[in-house]
Amino acid sequence: MAKYTGADCRLCRREGCKLFLKGERCLSSKCPIEKKTGIPGVHAQTRKKASEYSLQLREKQKVKRTYGLLEKQFKRYYDMAENMKGIVGENMLSLLERRLDNVVYRMGIGASRAESRQIVNHGHITVNGKSVNIPSYLVNVGDVIAIKESKRDIEAFKNLKDVKVILPKWLEFDSTALVGKVNALPQRDDIDLNVKEHLIIELYSK
Numbered sequence: 001m002a003k004y005t006g007a008d009c010r011l012c013r014r015e016g017c018k019l020f021l022k023g024e025r026c027l028s029s030k031c032p033i034e035k036k037t038g039i040p041g042v043h044a045q046t047r048k049k050a051s052e053y054s055l056q057l058r059e060k061q062k063v064k065r066t067y068g069l070l071e072k073q074f075k076r077y078y079d080m081a082e083n084m085k086g087i088v089g090e091n092m093l094s095l096l097e098r099r100l101d102n103v104v105y106r107m108g109i110g111a112s113r114a115e116s117r118q119i120v121n122h123g124h125i126t127v128n129g130k131s132v133n134i135p136s137y138l139v140n141v142g143d144v145i146a147i148k149e150s151k152r153d154i155e156a157f158k159n160l161k162d163v164k165v166i167l168p169k170w171l172e173f174d175s176t177a178l179v180g181k182v183n184a185l186p187q188r189d190d191i192d193l194n195v196k197e198h199l200i201i202e203l204y205s206k
Helices: 008-015 023-027 052-067 071-082 088-097 100-106 113-121 155-162 197-205
Strands: 125-127 144-147 171-174 179-182
Touching: 052 071, 052 088, 052 197, 071 088, 071 197, 088 100, 088 197, 100 113, 100 125, 100 144
Parallel strands: none
Antiparallel strands: 125 144, 144 179, 171 179
């Protein structure tokens, strides 16, 4: 499967904000966006004023890169959201938040979404007692997310009890038992993503 293999920090600089793609590094003084201002590239300073299309595209790229998706995957979530009741943009963000790799990240099991995706891929996570190794798996209300019992002796998981994570209100996680639960579906107010999702909908609606 195709995936982005370039420098993650370059993506943050291109979008002009932190996308938190590198875990703790993003919170430290080592974060390149703290040292280098402006977008990367030799022609960055000569670019013209952003057009309406450019603004819409940047919002889409920001969300895609935050969740680690490529265009085909991202468009699928837009199509799903369009067929749901409610506001399309909010539906789309809710679907993205419900991805298993994102839930693992939100619970603090992985330091970044990329690391959380790897944890899921390697079969370390169970949903309702069954092993799930598909990062795009959509969780539902009442689902119990846990680290597989046979993997709990891994040092990184044993150290989770010392990690303090601010959980969104729609999730809970017991860092001692290494078990979490989905209490509700994520709403727009629960998603700490600085993005204007209506611009993405306008882009796809053309």
